[in-house]
Amino acid sequence: MDRNTIIGFLLIFVLLIAWQQFMAPSPEELQRQQQIQDSLRMEQVRQDSLARLAEARQLKDAQEAAAVTQDSASRANEMALLFGPFAPSAVGELKTFKLGNDVMEVTFTNKGGRIREVWLKDYYKVVLDSAFKEHKVPLRLLEDPKDKFEYLLPVPAAATGQVSTEDLYFDVQQSDNAITFRAYAGEGRWFEQRYELEPGSYNIKYTVDFVGLDQILDRSEENVVLNWVTWLDKLERNTRYERNYSTIYYKPTDDDPDYCSCTRDDEEDYTGQRLKWLAHSNQFFASILLPETAFNGAVMRTEVLDPEAEDLKKLSSAILVPHDGPFAMDMYVGPKDFETLYAYGVDLQEIIPFGRSIFGSINRWVIRPLFDFLAGLIGSKGLAILLLTFIVKMLLYPLTYRQIYSQQKMAALKPVLEKLRAKYKDDQQALQMEQMKIYREYGVNPLGGCLPVFLQMPIWFALYRFFPAAIEFRQESFLWATDLSSYDAIVYLPFTIPMYGNHISLFTILWAATTVWYTWYNSKQMDMSAMGGGANASMMKYMQYGMPLMFTVFFNSFASGLTCYLFFSNVLNVTQMVVTKNYVIDHEKIRQELEANKAKPKKKSGFQARLEQALKEQQRLQEQQQKKRKKK
Numbered sequence: 103m104d105r106n107t108i109i110g111f112l113l114i115f116v117l118l119i120a121w122q123q124f125m126a127p128s129p130e131e132l133q134r135q136q137q138i139q140d141s142l143r144m145e146q147v148r149q150d151s152l153a154r155l156a157e158a159r160q161l162k163d164a165q166e167a168a169a170v171t172q173d174s175a176s177r178a179n180e181m182a183l184l185f186g187p188f189a190p191s192a193v194g195e196l197k198t199f200k201l202g203n204d205v206m207e208v209t210f211t212n213k214g215g216r217i218r219e220v221w222l223k224d225y226y227k228v229v230l231d232s233a234f235k236e237h238k239v240p241l242r243l244l245e246d247p248k249d250k251f252e253y254l255l256p257v258p259a260a261a262t263g264q265v266s267t268e269d270l271y272f273d274v275q276q277s278d279n280a281i282t283f284r285a286y287a288g289e290g291r292w293f294e295q296r297y298e299l300e301p302g303s304y305n306i307k308y309t310v311d312f313v314g315l316d317q318i319l320d321r322s323e324e325n326v327v328l329n330w331v332t333w334l335d336k337l338e339r340n341t342r343y344e345r346n347y348s349t350i351y352y353k354p355t356d357d358d359p360d361y362c363s364c365t366r367d368d369e370e371d372y373t374g375q376r377l378k379w380l381a382h383s384n385q386f387f388a389s390i391l392l393p394e395t396a397f398n399g400a401v402m403r404t405e406v407l408d409p410e411a412e413d414l415k416k417l418s419s420a421i422l423v424p425h426d427g428p429f430a431m432d433m434y435v436g437p438k439d440f441e442t443l444y445a446y447g448v449d450l451q452e453i454i455p456f457g458r459s460i461f462g463s464i465n466r467w468v469i470r471p472l473f474d475f476l477a478g479l480i481g482s483k484g485l486a487i488l489l490l491t492f493i494v495k496m497l498l499y500p501l502t503y504r505q506i507y508s509q510q511k512m513a514a515l516k517p518v519l520e521k522l523r524a525k526y527k528d529d530q531q532a533l534q535m536e537q538m539k540i541y542r543e544y545g546v547n548p549l550g551g552c553l554p555v556f557l558q559m560p561i562w563f564a565l566y567r568f569f570p571a572a573i574e575f576r577q578e579s580f581l582w583a584t585d586l587s588s589y590d591a592i593v594y595l596p597f598t599i600p601m602y603g604n605h606i607s608l609f610t611i612l613w614a615a616t617t618v619w620y621t622w623y624n625s626k627q628m629d630m631s632a633m634g635g636g637a638n639a640s641m642m643k644y645m646q647y648g649m650p651l652m653f654t655v656f657f658n659s660f661a662s663g664l665t666c667y668l669f670f671s672n673v674l675n676v677t678q679m680v681v682t683k684n685y686v687i688d689h690e691k692i693r694q695e696l697e698a699n700k701a702k703p704k705k706k707s708g709f710q711a712r713l714e715q716a717l718k719e720q721q722r723l724q725e726q727q728q729k730k731r732k733k734k
Contacts, residue, residue: 185269186259187287187318194271199281201299206436208299208306214252215272215283215295219245220435222304222387227337228577228585234594236584241337243387243435246413250331253310253423255293256320263320266329267293290314297433304436308391311428325398325422332382332389334414340588340659341414343570347385350402350417351453353378359452362404373399373422381453382417386573386587388438388453391421392446393431398422437573440470457567464564470572477574484580487663491670495678498557506682507692509624511546514692518544544696569661582608583662590662602655609665610657616672617650623676 181189198218199210207221219242226238244251252268272283272295280298287293291314298307312319312326319326338344346364353359355376362368376396382389391397405416423429434450436442443450456465469490476486495502518540526533540546569575575586583590591605598604657665 183261185265186257187291188257188265188270188285191270191272191285199274199276201279201281201297203299204302206304210281210297212272212274212283214268214270215285216251217244219243222436225437226577228339230339244332244389246333246335248333250329252329253293254327254329256323256326257318258320259318287315287318291318304434306433306435308433309428309430310423312425315425319425324424326425328421328423330382330419330421332417334384334417336414337384337387338588339585341409342659344385345406345414347455347570348383348415349404350419351381351383352400352402353449355396359449362402367405369401369403371401373401375399378448379450380419380421382419383438383453385570386438386576387436388434390434390450391431392434392448393429398424439573455567455571457564461560461564461567464560465568469564469568473574482580483575483578483586484666487667488670491667491674494558494561495671495674499678501557502678503682503686506679507687510683510687510689511692511696514689514696515540515544515546544699565664565667569663575661575663580666583666586663586666587661589659603659607658607662607665609662609669610654613657613665613669613672614650614654616669616676618647620672620676621647623679
């Protein structure tokens with residue numbers, strides 16, 4: 103690993119740390135968010151509503167327990183008190199119903215008239231047993247018993263002023279691909295939910311209707327609150343990264359898509375602002391509501407749970423739905439596949455966390471389609487990574503050739519620089535000035551060849567976000583790696599090392615080993631005096647070998663697709679270096695070029711003149727300080 107590569111890696115590491123610090127909220131932002139939370143009218147309404155509903159449910163449970171001592175007339179009166187005109191729908195028998203197509207099976211319940219779980223037939227969840235052996239089990243979404251999908255109906259005739267559809271038993275009408283739930287509130291009056299499953303699709307046509315309820319619902323309330331709560335299940339092996347890529351996404355009608363914080367508890371108040379869609383999202387799967395018109399607003403909250411908890415996160419959305427007629431929407435429950443989401447035409451693809459900067463654009467419109475093409479061409483995601491690495495290296499080879507050529511020119515000057523180092527071994531300032539003269543005299547740039555490193559940095563940053571976000575790599579195996587979107591554990595440890603984990607990633611180890619070997623091979627060609635000699639050279643030497651060790655800790659739990667790419671990249675770096683140095687570059691031509699440059703008349707550039715002047719001034723000040731010390 104030469105100095106330019108070290109500088110590139112240092113810049114990457116510094117930028118990663120800076121990016122994390124930049125994304126962290128400032129104290130002012132935290133204070134502002136707290137103020138917003140304290141003043142959320144919408145959230146207060148929701149909490150009050152839920153409290154009243156809890157009270158009503160407690161009353162209902164107590165009355166049901168005492169029902170054995172009551173006559174039917176008395177019980178009917180109490181149901182009427184609690185649920186108003188919806189009292190006939192407050193009593194029933196719990197039943198489940200199913201609709202399915204080629205890609206999923208949806209289970210419904212008549213209590214609440216909602217989805218109870220969705221089974222995705224083409225996807226699996228991997229669980230590890232006590233021996234760290236992987237087992238695939240069916241992948242189900244919206245399956246947690248704590249989940250809620252309830253409409254809080256403003257019914258003045260009810261004891262608490264509200265009725266939750268979660269407490270109602272719906273009548274059911276089912277066909278081959280559709281199911282309709284109705285909760286009756288008297289003759290010719292009902293609340294209706296209709297689901298229609300499309301063939302071969304993860305999309306469900308969903309409509310709610312308030313038939314004849316204009317005289318029952320509170321006229322002062324223009325909207326009904328849809329209380330949607332999802333307890334996200336842990337679906338991936340690397341739950342730490344899954345947690346950081348799971349949140350609520352939403353799109354205001356007049357703005358770009360946005361999201362709640364992925365790494366901390368967060369709350370966003372969009373009361374009074376219309377929303378085009380809203381999504382509760384895991385790392386690779388999402389449940390999305392897309393109304394035909396728009397929601398009238400929402401309050402969204404994410405709660406990060408303890409890493410040892412059964413669930414990953416709790417996502418809550420209080421959505422304002424108008425009740426002046428049928429309200430139609432699409433309900434998407436499935437994988438975060440780019441092409442599928444992009445086809446909706448409303449920026450749904452933005453819920454795939456490729457990044458929001460230029461690196462996100464590179465992922466969406468350059469790397470992703472290129473990977474899809476290569477994977478479709480050769481049928482293997484791992485081989486597609488290898489082929490992409492080869493393409494990138496070949497595109498950058500002209501610049502890599504210049505880098506290696508510059509290094510060989512420096513190597514040819516090594517005997518001259520060795521003499522200078524022996525002559526000025528006790529005067530580093532003079533040594534640096536003489537080195538600058540030698541470089542100018544022979545036409546050598548000690549920083550030549552940095553460009554390939556800097557040109558690859560956007561690709562590295564983009565791939566850093568690409569592999570953990572692209573579902574195409576989820577549970578795709580290559581060599582010993584069973585999931586290119588997660589780490590490739592070759593060995594599990596009986597203990598956990600802080601920051602490192604309880605496993606060893608083989609691709610990471612191979613990347614680190616080839617980096618160290620490449621560094622050693624490159625250092626034989628380098629003149630360490632070009633780095634200032636002394637302490638500077640020693641520090642650079644330690645950094646050359648320390649950087650791979652530091653990144654080994656960082657990459658051990660990262661997506662094996664990225665470490666696979668970095669390992670292949672190192673192998674190609676070594677191959678290009680050896681082949682170019684031994685079979686492409688004419689070393690005799692380099693010596694002739696250096697001699698020809700030496701014979702040419704030299705004219706200092708403005709930068710060189712200022713640099714030499716600065717070195718001379720530094721040397722003069724150093725000599726003055728030494729004289730003062732001698733006088734003392």
